[in-house]
Amino acid sequence: MSTESTAGAAPPSLEPMVVVRGAVPDSVIAYGREKLLHALRLSSGPVLAAELRIDRHADPARASSVHVEMTLDLDGTVVRARASAPEASAAVDDVAERLERRVVSVRQRPQDRLLRHRNRESWHHEDRVVPRRRGFPRPPDERELVRRKSFAVAAESIEDALFDLERLDHDFFLFRHDVTGGDAVVFRAGEGRYGVTLERSAPAAVAAVGVEFVTGPTPTVLEVGAARELLEASGTPFVFFVDAATGRGSVVYRRDDGHDGLVTPA
Numbered sequence: 001m002s003t004e005s006t007a008g009a010a011p012p013s014l015e016p017m018v019v020v021r022g023a024v025p026d027s028v029i030a031y032g033r034e035k036l037l038h039a040l041r042l043s044s045g046p047v048l049a050a051e052l053r054i055d056r057h058a059d060p061a062r063a064s065s066v067h068v069e070m071t072l073d074l075d076g077t078v079v080r081a082r083a084s085a086p087e088a089s090a091a092v093d094d095v096a097e098r099l100e101r102r103v104v105s106v107r108q109r110p111q112d113r114l115l116r117h118r119n120r121e122s123w124h125h126e127d128r129v130v131p132r133r134r135g136f137p138r139p140p141d142e143r144e145l146v147r148r149k150s151f152a153v154a155a156e157s158i159e160d161a162l163f164d165l166e167r168l169d170h171d172f173f174l175f176r177h178d179v180t181g182g183d184a185v186v187f188r189a190g191e192g193r194y195g196v197t198l199e200r201s202a203p204a205a206v207a208a209v210g211v212e213f214v215t216g217p218t219p220t221v222l223e224v225g226a227a228r229e230l231l232e233a234s235g236t237p238f239v240f241f242v243d244a245a246t247g248r249g250s251v252v253y254r255r256d257d258g259h260d261g262l263v264t265p266a
Contacts, residue, residue, distance in 0.1 A: 014040070014047060022056030024066075028088040029054065035096035036070050042103045049073040054088065068095045072103065078151065079103055080169045102167050109163065138258025140232060145224070146259050149266045150174040158196060161186045165194075172238050174251050174263050183249025183265060185240045189214040197240050199249045216240065219249055227252045228260050 016036050020029060032052050040047050053069040068091040069082040081099035085091035151168060152161065152175035165173040165186050172187035182200035189195040197216035222230070222241040231239045231252050238253035243264070251263040 014050060016040075016050035016052050019051070019053045021054070022058060024054050024056050024088060028092065031089065032068065032070075032092045032096075035092055036072075036099075039070065039096060039099045039103050040072055042100055042107070043072070043074050044107045046075045047072060048075060054092075056088065066091045068092050070095050070099045072099070074103070074106055077106055077167070079106055079167050082169050098169070102169075105163075106167060136256065136258035142258075144259045145228070145262055146255060147262045147264065150263055151266070152176065153266045155181070158184070158186060162194060172240075172251060172253070174240075174249065174265065176265060183219075183242075185216065185238075185249070185251060187216070187238070199242065224250075224252070224262060231260065 016033055018029060018033060029052075032054060036050055036052050040050055049072070051069075051071040053067075053071075055067040057065040057067075065084075065086060066088045067082070067084045068088070069080065071078065071080045073079075079099065079102045081095045081102060083091055083094045083098070085094060150173075151164060152173070155176040155178040156164075157178050161173050161175045161184070164175070165188075172185055174183065174185050176182070177184045177198060177200070180198060180200040182198060184196065184198045187195045187197075193214055195214035195216050197219065199219055201218075219240045219242050221244050223244050227239050227241045227243075227250070230241075231254065238251050240249060240251050242248065243250045246264070248265050250265070251261075253261045253263070255261045
């Protein structure tokens with residue numbers, strides 16, 4: 001865990017929002033809150049909000065029955081970490097360590113942007129694979145469509161999109177590419193690798209990042225309903241497609257609650 005102790009600008013009265021589902025001991029909640037506040041203090045700027053979520057599954061036989069998420073709003077920049085584990089304290093420790101690294105990386109981002117000579121390993125922020133929570137097995141006829149906007153408001157480079165993918169702890173990230181002007185997705189491809197799919201081809205822009213990418217399939221024009229059907233049939237974590245109604249790149253994916261999510265450009 002990081003040993004840095006730089007004091008942040010969070011007001012002393014900032015009280016984290018705590019959301020608990022299932023039987024979680026008060027001692028674990030207090031421990032998680034303490035860890036979140038420690039990560040908060042590593043920020044060098046204002047902290048607008050802090051949130052701790054602990055979800056214990058009712059089935060104790062489940063391999064990773066406890067899911068923990070910690071989120072900080074660092075003056076408008078959202079930083080998140082999440083993980084699942086058999087024991088609550090282990091999940092809290094894991095998430096807190098990863099959140100601290102992300103807070104420090106956001107703090108150091110202005111300096112890191114000046115260093116363009118990156119090697120392939122520079123993007124492998126996590127030392128090991130972190131188990132993801134298995135989504136609720138909701139029957140297809142009960143699934144609803146939950147819409148949200150992408151976190152990427154302005155056009156950005158592939159490198160910046162990878163940084164946003166990491167700070168938000170997402171499995172994929174939808175953004176508008178600053179070179180082609182088209183929509184694009186970066187995603188985790190397993191074994192420490194990343195993937196990228198561009199609506200408009202730009203091989204030179206991909207090569208310039210200095211990371212070996214897995215290239216996803218070119219998005220096709222689909223209705224949202226057809227994209228959801230493809231998600232179900234393919235069994236993939238998400239489907240990147242061009243929405244026939246808007247002409248913009250969008251993503252459908254299976255949420256933790258078993259419903260379908262739809263991410264559209266901001």
